[in-house]
Amino acid sequence: MKIKNYVLVLMAFVGISSCAQDKNPVNTNHDFEMVVPELTNPWGFVFLPDNSMLINEKEGKIIHFKEGKKTGVEGVPEVYNRGQGGLLDIVLHPNYKENGWIYLTYASSDGEDEGGNTALMRAKLENNVLVNKEVLYKATPNTTKGQHFGSRIVFDNNGYLYFTIGDRGDRDINPQDITRDGGKVYRLHDDGSIPEDNPFINDPKAKKAIYSYGHRNPQGMVLHPITGEVWTHEHGPRGGDEINIIKKAANYGWPVISYGINYVGTKFTDITEKEGMEQPLHYWDPSIAPSGMAFITSDNYPGWKGDLLVGSLKFLYVDKVVLKEGKVVKEERLLDGLGRVRSINQGPDGFIYVGIENKGIVKILPKNKGKK
Amino acid sequence: MIAVVAFLSLLLSCKTTPQQTLELKESIARGAGVYENFCMNCHMPNGEGITNAFPPLAKADYLMNKRRESIKAVKYGLSGEITVNGVTYNSSMAALGLSDHEVADVMNYVLNSWGNDDGKIVTPAEVSKIEP
Incomplete structure (x- = not known):
């Protein structure tokens, strides 16, 4: 134990003094x-x-971007724009x-309470106005805390909605x-x-909408093709960001088990595994602060099909994760240093689009080495 | 062992200085909570920031010399080029949605932590007078 504590203090020191850049190659x-x-x-x-x-x-705000022009959508619900809260994810129904x-x-x-919490709404767009708005879920209680609204939405192949x-x-x-x-993944029908x-x-x-629990802050969720x-990633504490595959009724362990420590370097748990709690498919140490997936x-x-992309808010890149037999075998930095990566989607043209804070949405292009 | 000693001395450097008034001390204590909640993810636990991405607050010339601009940034957000300790940052911090009280508390915390030793209390009244 003493050795372990020493290592921990040392790690904390290294973390604080070096800002803990990771070693993923560009x-x-x-x-x-x-x-x-x-x-x-x-x-x-x-x-x-x-x-x-x-x-x-x-x-x-919702921006409708069409043929190079931005138009503001009206009728957007009022959001609690504080800390990490605000207007968050947007997806279409599979039969949109x-x-x-x-x-x-x-x-x-x-x-009634002061503060805010995450809500899920569905609506239709008519003449650039959101209409037929229905709040399908509103978490309680409200709190003035600024952290951890989660908020990704995904439909699975059977039409269930997860958020x-x-x-x-x-x-x-x-x-x-x-x-x-x-701290949950929820599952609903499309009508709530x-x-x-x-x-x-x-x-x-x-809460009967709960599908899995023991999560910290999942800001990435996607269906495995x-x-x-349903795959998620979540912000862990320092050194404990995770990728998980979501299973019904499963407990992902936060904060009982974790590979991370408090941001300030102190510990909150001694264990990384426990019976009845899921192990992550992967964890990042140092944390990359993942968002978008x-x-x-x-x-x-060429050569990238099947790879997983995860945005890094903290280190300003897109992490290209190569998976083999259910394990992460390689990670590389795309768009290195471009900015805080918030959202990632593959567009209908098959190209990858990346939303970057204080910048915009960019499209990743392959390099055509052979043609020059 | 050197690392441990260095780490501990870092921790000790966070201690508040004795001449602070009770009012300032209480505000700093509340501000620590606001900092953890809203600021720490980018500016890091000891205000060290991340070079080229998020400016430091610890021993930061911008923070210590530009009181009004700093309060304004916490209250309304900040974007565009600033220079902190000789490094240019050209990014943006969104408005955080804090009350004037919370802005004052977190300002008092960052102005009096990690080797920063301002000592002059920021009050909610001072914050309320700062226009966008």
Whole structure:
């Protein structure tokens, strides 16, 4: 134990003094072009069938970007723009062409208590106005804490809607308690109703929308293109960011088990594993502060098909993660140093689009070495 | 062992100085919570920032010499070029949504931590007078 403590203190020192840059090598085999310039914090964005884009700016604006022009969408719900809260993710219903439903997450101060918590809404877009707005979920209680709203949304291949809420800065109260919101992955039907086979449906006190728990702050969620599983990543404490595959009723362990330590270098747990709690598929030490997540499924980037992309807010790059037999075998930096990466999507053209804070949305291009 | 000693001395350097008034001390204590909640992710636990991305607050000339601009940045956000300890930063910090009280508390915390020793209290009244 003494040796362990010494190592910990040493690690804390190294972390503090060096700002803990990671060692992932820079990939130089790509370029980029600016697609949507001058954005502040493009927290989420989505492509409409006409290839135009809807872009969520965290401060509470939706931008419709069509043929090089930005138009503000009206009727956006009022957001609680404080700390990490604001207007967050945006996705389309899998049958959007037929039903027109758009799904949004945002920090909302609806309710009696002061502060805010994460809400999920669906709405339709008509003449650039959000109409038919329905709040499908609003987490409680509100709190003035600025952290951990989570908030990615994904539909799986069976039409279930998943979304995440972070622990809202109450790590010792929320994540391990299924009667409370926060620190959870939720699953709903597309109309907000609760699926009959949700894991805690028969627990009278539980929040019945919960699908998995023990999360800290998942700001990345995506469907695996082959297995159809829901993959998430989450911000851990220092040295404990994780990738997880979400399983029904599973407990991902926060804050009982973790590979991280407090930001200030102190410890909050001695254990990294425990029976009944899931191990991450991967953890990052040092933390990269992950946000945004996408698999490359197109053939646009030779040799990259199947790779996972994860944005790094902290180290200002896109982490290209190579997976082999369910393990991370290699990581490389794309767009190194361009800015805080907030959101990532593969567009309908098969190219990767990346939302970067205080910059905009850029498109990653392969380098055509052979043609010159 | 050198590392441990250096680390401990770093920790000790965070201690508050004795001449602070009770009002300032209490504000600094509240400000520590605001800092952890809203600022630490980028400016780091000891105000060291991340070179070229997020400017430091610890022993930062900008913070210590430009009181009004610093309060304004915390209250309304900041974008564009600034120079901190000789390094140019050209990025942006969004408005955090803090109350005047919280702005005063967190300013008092950063002005009096990690070797910073301003001592002159920032009050909510002072914050309220600062226009965008």
